[in-house]
Amino acid sequence: MTSPQVIVIVDDESEDEKNSSHTKDSFEDDKMIGKATQLAAIMNFSDQSRALALLRRFRGNLEQAIDHYLSATEKVQAKKVDEEKIVTETRKSNPRALFREKDEKSHDTSTPTNTKVILSEQWHLCSQSAASLGGSFVDPDFPPTSTSLDGRRLASRTPNDAATIRCRCGLPAAAAVVQKDGPNYGRFYLTCGQNRIGVRKRRARVVSTIEQKELEENEEQSTQEKEDEEQRQVLSNNKVIRNPYQKQLAPPQPSTPSSKKTPSTPSSASSKSPLQRTSCNFFQWDPDGSRAGGYQTRYSLLHWHSFDSTNTPCCMVKSAFDPSQVRQGAVGNCWFLSALATVAEKSYLIENIMPHRDLNTVGCYQVNLCLDGNWTPVIVDSHLPVVLEKISTRNTRSLPQLAEKGGLSLKQDLFVFPAFCAAFQWQLWPALVEKAYAKAHGCYAQLSGGFIAEGLQDLTGAPTETHLLFAAEHLWPILMTYQREGFLMGVATARGGDGLVGGHAYSILDVIQLDDMIVGDQSKVTDYFSQNPQKSVKVLEQRQTIRLVRIRNPWGKREWKGDFSAGSERWTHALRKKIGDHSYRKGDGTFFMTFEDMCLRFHHLDVAKSRKGWHHVSSEGIFVGRNHVMATSERIYNLNPSESTLAYITLIQPKKRSNTTSRYWYTDPCFLIYKRVCDSDEWIFVDCAIVGIRRQTTIELFLEHSYQYCCVPFSCFAGQQGQQFPFRLVCYSGETVVIDSIPRINMDVPALEGFYRRILSNGNKLCYSVAPESVLACVHCDGCAVFVALNGSENYYVSIQLSIQLPQDGMAITHGAENGSYDIPPRSQSVLVIVACNGKLSGATQLSFSYMSSTVKVDGGKRKRSRMSEDLSCPVDLSLSGGLLLSGNYGAVKEQGRDIIDTFSWIPQLGAS
Numbered sequence: 052m053t054s055p056q057v058i059v060i061v062d063d064e065s066e067d068e069k070n071s072s073h074t075k076d077s078f079e080d081d082k083m084i085g086k087a088t089q090l091a092a093i094m095n096f097s098d099q100s101r102a103l104a105l106l107r108r109f110r111g112n113l114e115q116a117i118d119h120y121l122s123a124t125e126k127v128q129a130k131k132v133d134e135e136k137i138v139t140e141t142r143k144s145n146p147r148a149l150f151r152e153k154d155e156k157s158h159d160t161s162t163p164t165n166t167k168v169i170l171s172e173q174w175h176l177c178s179q180s181a182a183s184l185g186g187s188f189v190d191p192d193f194p195p196t197s198t199s200l201d202g203r204r205l206a207s208r209t210p211n212d213a214a215t216i217r218c219r220c221g222l223p224a225a226a227a228v229v230q231k232d233g234p235n236y237g238r239f240y241l242t243c244g245q246n247r248i249g250v251r252k253r254r255a256r257v258v259s260t261i262e263q264k265e266l267e268e269n270e271e272q273s274t275q276e277k278e279d280e281e282q283r284q285v286l287s288n289n290k291v292i293r294n295p296y297q298k299q300l301a302p303p304q305p306s307t308p309s310s311k312k313t314p315s316t317p318s319s320a321s322s323k324s325p326l327q328r329t330s331c332n333f334f335q336w337d338p339d340g341s342r343a344g345g346y347q348t349r350y351s352l353l354h355w356h357s358f359d360s361t362n363t364p365c366c367m368v369k370s371a372f373d374p375s376q377v378r379q380g381a382v383g384n385c386w387f388l389s390a391l392a393t394v395a396e397k398s399y400l401i402e403n404i405m406p407h408r409d410l411n412t413v414g415c416y417q418v419n420l421c422l423d424g425n426w427t428p429v430i431v432d433s434h435l436p437v438v439l440e441k442i443s444t445r446n447t448r449s450l451p452q453l454a455e456k457g458g459l460s461l462k463q464d465l466f467v468f469p470a471f472c473a474a475f476q477w478q479l480w481p482a483l484v485e486k487a488y489a490k491a492h493g494c495y496a497q498l499s500g501g502f503i504a505e506g507l508q509d510l511t512g513a514p515t516e517t518h519l520l521f522a523a524e525h526l527w528p529i530l531m532t533y534q535r536e537g538f539l540m541g542v543a544t545a546r547g548g549d550g551l552v553g554g555h556a557y558s559i560l561d562v563i564q565l566d567d568m569i570v571g572d573q574s575k576v577t578d579y580f581s582q583n584p585q586k587s588v589k590v591l592e593q594r595q596t597i598r599l600v601r602i603r604n605p606w607g608k609r610e611w612k613g614d615f616s617a618g619s620e621r622w623t624h625a626l627r628k629k630i631g632d633h634s635y636r637k638g639d640g641t642f643f644m645t646f647e648d649m650c651l652r653f654h655h656l657d658v659a660k661s662r663k664g665w666h667h668v669s670s671e672g673i674f675v676g677r678n679h680v681m682a683t684s685e686r687i688y689n690l691n692p693s694e695s696t697l698a699y700i701t702l703i704q705p706k707k708r709s710n711t712t713s714r715y716w717y718t719d720p721c722f723l724i725y726k727r728v729c730d731s732d733e734w735i736f737v738d739c740a741i742v743g744i745r746r747q748t749t750i751e752l753f754l755e756h757s758y759q760y761c762c763v764p765f766s767c768f769a770g771q772q773g774q775q776f777p778f779r780l781v782c783y784s785g786e787t788v789v790i791d792s793i794p795r796i797n798m799d800v801p802a803l804e805g806f807y808r809r810i811l812s813n814g815n816k817l818c819y820s821v822a823p824e825s826v827l828a829c830v831h832c833d834g835c836a837v838f839v840a841l842n843g844s845e846n847y848y849v850s851i852q853l854s855i856q857l858p859q860d861g862m863a864i865t866h867g868a869e870n871g872s873y874d875i876p877p878r879s880q881s882v883l884v885i886v887a888c889n890g891k892l893s894g895a896t897q898l899s900f901s902y903m904s905s906t907v908k909v910d911g912g913k914r915k916r917s918r919m920s921e922d923l924s925c926p927v928d929l930s931l932s933g934g935l936l937l938s939g940n941y942g943a944v945k946e947q948g949r950d951i952i953d954t955f956s957w958i959p960q961l962g963a964s
């Protein structure tokens with residue numbers, strides 16, 4: 052007997068949660084409304100089989116429920132409580148709104164990762180109200196509807212919608228979503244009907260007939276559908292391994308999909324096989340994802356199933372949290388799941404994220420995630436997306452095989468398969484963490500495509516860094532150190548081959564150095580044990596150091612096939628013995644490979660510098676652009692360490708992924724750090740982060756106990772934009788650090804001087820002597836290039852005409868002008884132009900520019916100067932620029948010139964489809 056489910060409506064608009072919808076008096080109403088709502092919801096379902104399945108669960112209570120429904124209709128209509136409403140409310144209210152409120156009360160939040168996690172007030176509230184209603188908890192903020200799967204509004208899901216929009220070919224337009232990182236990420240649009248899922252599959256099969264060269268080009272932007280993998284493996288048989296992201300010929304990728312054809316299909320757009328028609332390039336934005344009448348996405352075929360110990364043999368966790376329990380499902384979130392698998396290796400981390408070890412009767416769970424730099428409890432119910440299958444459609448498989456695959460008999464011939472993160476042996480924790488993560492970002496579909504570092508950061512709160520593995524021999528000792536420190540690591544492929552999947556995320560489980568070993572070269576490991584090992588085993592003579600990395604594919608299968616893979620000839624008995632009982636059995640998705648192979652086969656390495664017992668503290672802030680050259684934040688931040696400690700200071704902006712309804716994009720999150728002896732008035736410059744447009748910046752710093760520190764956030768781009776950019780300042784440190792935010796006007800720190808100090812001391816710059824005692828420098832910072840001019844003379848202005856050729860995409864000017872003329876007064880320095888990586892992951896890697904200069908004698912009258920250059924100029928400080936001016940005098944003065952600089956490396960998203 053299953054009890055009827057009750058949808059608990061949490062009134063978002065109530066001022067005070069405690070006094071509104073959850074008082075005892077209102078429970079009876081809630082119950083009635085809840086039942087009526089559920090019935091109404093069932094009746095609204097266009098999917099009949101699902102409605103039937105839900106109706107079955109009503110069992111004996113159906114009649115009663117109908118009564119409730121009828122008697123409550125008026126009330127329901129008054130409150131407009133139907134599925135549509137729940138959905139709209141969810142969309143318009145930020146899923147994190149409830150936590151924001153709490154956050155504001157205690158401005159600075161701190162969650163030490165080592166203390167026992169206490170379940171939030173909200174969890175108690177949700178589970179108590181669900182329990183008192185005698186049902187299981189159904190999360191109104193993330194209801195078990197299709198909206199939670201793909202984020203689309205439910206309006207026109209019926210296939211016979213008269214307003215079906217057709218593409219130029221006359222087909223019903225296909226629904227799609229922008230997956231490329233950028234301001235348009237997550238927006239719905241309509242595209243040519245030929246790009247529908249069914250058509251795509253047929254095309255994928257045709258691909259093999261297309262010229263290899265063309266395919267390679269497509270592979271550049273392609274994503275990893277499982278069916279593509281076979282072709283990839285064939286392709287990679289030519290052993291030329293190069294870094295595909297170094298490729299200069301990459302076709303320009305406009306940021307809107309209108310000219311991009313289909314962003315999702317690897318084979319459709321540019322490859323013209325005689326067997327297929329080209330798509331008509333139809334494009335139209337679809338504001339809420341409901342315009343495509345009768346469309347089908349991969350999500351619209353899924354169902355929801357409530358998992359609790361009474362209806363399924365499931366549990367939260369069987370014995371211990373284990374990375375092998377994390378298995379990727381239908382959404383392209385390998386980047387998140389490989390991070391989750393790495394995190395599962397550390398009990399102190401995973402127990403912080405998932406405080407429950409058992410299922411509870413109301414099916415209400417809390418998952419703790421570090422969202423946008425702030426530890427946040429996310430409440431989820433026990434409904435998980437599933438695929439329902441009739442056993443007859445799988446008659447080739449026996450029942451045990453189905454169970455192995457995760458199939459669960461629901462009713463005689465009906466089987467349930469988890470659709471996303473598979474619940475291996477029906478342990479629900481990975482699926483519930485994934486669900487909480489989906490809720491935090493709006494829906495499951497929005498987890499498609501991302502970065503391992505992003506996943507690691509959201510699960511640990513620790514700062515992350517990314518290393519390109521291209522020519523990265525020097526990384527080995529760093530990797531060993533990271534492993535010793537217990538840092539979390541993941542690696543990503545660019546292209547596949549030899550068992551590896553292209554554009555895919557993997558976890559690093561172990562880093563092992565074995566000195567003085569003999570490497571096997573025998574045909575089979577078992578040969579070693581044969582009668583005459585001397586004859587059957589060819590052993591390389593010299594002993595050598597072997598550098599091995601143990602890696603795991605979040606699919607839980609599909610392994611590396613090269614050296615030191617499960618069946619590799621490289622293994623000797625001695626080697627295996629040395630490594631111990633680590634799994635090197637084939638088929639569980641884990642494998643060994645050499646560090647050298649890893650650098651060749653993988654594109655980049657992501658690291659989260661997570662340390663047990665470290666402290667995480669943060670404070671909110673905002674950049675307010677006022678059309679001024681440099682937006683400093685409204686508040687500045689005092690950091691007071693309780694002891695001397697290593698710390699990571701991060702300036703992080705809210706994630707684009709959870710904001711798909713506006714064209715929100717990031718600004719350049721720069722900041723300055725000063726220190727002073729407590730109560731002294733003199734601030735000493737410590738460090739400055741100058742970066743391009745991106746989500747976050749981190750600097751590593753040793754905070755001394757005897758000093759007080761001050762962080763001054765600033766942004767050049769925000770300054771020009773005249774809009775607001777919220778951010779959060781995070782301090783991750785070994786000892787407790789207290790952050791006090793104070794209004795900027797209460798403290799005067801020499802911001803401009805710190806900025807120049809950092810720019811001029813940067814060793815990575817090109818210098819041009821543009822006039823006697825005058826230098827133009829192009830300083831290459833992290834993701835940005837700053838053009839700064841110094842005029843050391845006493846008696847003339849230097850006039851510089853700077854012209855910068857921006858590539859089509861990938862870079863933006865955050866200060867100054869592309870084609871600007873600048874006058875630098877005597878004895879002063881000025882930042883002319885700042886070119887920043889725009890954070891949209893384009894292939895642009897080079898920036899070319901030219902300059903012309905002239906001098907004008909000082910004639911007493913002041914020369915006219917552009918306001919922009921005035922704002923970022925200051926008197927020449929010889930302690931900063933003396934050396935530079937001197938070196939400028941060294942060479943001949945050239946009044947004009949041009950140059951090209953290599954600028955930015957970029958990291959592709961993983962798992963986007």
Ligand SMILES: [Zn+2]
Pocket residue numbers: 218219220221222242243244245330331332333
């Ligand atoms: Zn078309």
